[in-house]
Amino acid sequence: MNSDLTTGCPRRISILGSTGSIGKSTIDLIERDPDAYHVVALTANGSAEALAAQAIALKAEVAVVADPAAFVRLKEALAGSGIEAAAGPDAVREAAAREADWVMAAIVGAAGLEPTLAAVERGATVALANKECLVCAGDLFMAEVKRYGATLLPVDSEHNAIFQVFDFDRKDRIEKILLTASGGPFRDWSRDQMAVATPEQAIAHPNWSMGAKISVDSASMFNKGLEFIEAHHIFGLGADRIEILVHPQSVVHSMVAYVDGSVLAQLGSPDMRTPIAYSLAWPDRMVAPVPRLDFAALGRLDFRAPDPERFPAIRIVREALERGGGAPTAMNAANEVAVDRFLNREVGFLDIPVVVEETIEEIMSGPLGTQTVDRLDAVRAVDSEARIVAARRSARRRFAAA
Ligand SMILES: NC(=O)c1ccc[n+]([C@@H]2O[C@H](COP(=O)([O-])OP(=O)(O)OC[C@H]3O[C@@H](n4cnc5c(N)ncnc54)[C@H](OP(=O)(O)O)[C@@H]3O)[C@@H](O)[C@H]2O)c1
Structure with a gap:
């Protein structure tokens, strides 16, 4: 039971981007213990029918589509349910600003910035999957988190891993953080092969099942670049203290290296329900229905430096951050x-x-x-x-x- 530990009441939660990959994984966890949660708001862009089905199943207060053209379909799909329907970017922001204890920020892209900020400005606990918020407006975003006393829990598996082993009270004893990267579907491809890569090949990630945009970002390694900036803002470390390592198995989700030579890592199966569960139960832990690691079957863990020639994205991002x-x-x-x-x-x-x-x-x-x-x-x-x-x-x- 993950209800509010102090009151025993169901926790009021909202999911921004509920029809996406992270949104659905979040709902998968919530549906396993429905009495523990009261769903306030669910939002999507144009997937009106899928959103309505989620809202009805979870008895949400309000369902919002960002695309106004999807409003009629949402209204029709919610007819008779008593669930409020709304549309447009302002309505998404208003939904995010509704009173909720925990908000999952899982809209894709910079479109997630203003709704996520609306939750931050209420001082909510924000489970942050949307890394683009921090890339496009990191200083502003972190200043608002501080100003409104919001609690930021990183959901991106790498940042969630670091968060779990990062000693915030002894930051000066941290040498660097090591962000791991699967290398994506083109990890071992030549530039000639990549030149003719199709969208289908780019979104076929070897380890993770994700939305289309982040899958392409993983293939180009822009995803790791975006995460580099995300890590810089969340953990307040300079670029010289953040290293990227290719780790094809996606089992070590990231690491923190301390001044005494110790390296602490968080490991797990490549399943986003682990970091989502961590953020949902934090500061407690909850049972997550993810495959358990079998180290004997795994046998080995590999690491190597990224190739800057085939993947220029990391250099481009580093230079943008420096600039x-x-x-x-x-x-x-x-x-x-x-x-x-x-x-x-x-x-x-x-x-x-x-x-x-x-x-x-x-x-x-x-x-x-x-x-x-x-x-x-x-x-x-x-x-x-x-x-x-x-x-x-x-x-x-x-x-x-x-
Ligand atoms: N998937 C992962 O495993 C993973 C891991 C770490 C971090 N993340 C981050 O989490 C975020 C979500 O990723 P995802 O893979 O879940 O993406 P996704 O599957 O593409 O889902 C995106 C969600 O955002 C909604 N949306 C799209 N454009 C919008 C707009 N303009 N305004 C409001 N809502 C909009 C979509 O609604 P429709 O369904 O109506 O289009 C959908 O609900 C991204 O920032 C990604 O980098 C994802």
């Missing part, structure tokens, strides 16, 4: 656009880092290049300009290839 200002915001927006174009077969897989790098360069050498992004309107300005630039750059590459 500061709007560079990470532009990088994130450009990556979202380029991934979308790749999934729609409009650009090739290797065009993704090129579009991202060109976009950062154009934004940072233009009028927005000197802008700080410590306010929401500044983040929005860089984000939307970078999307325009990235769309133009993507179209150019498409015509060049045609």
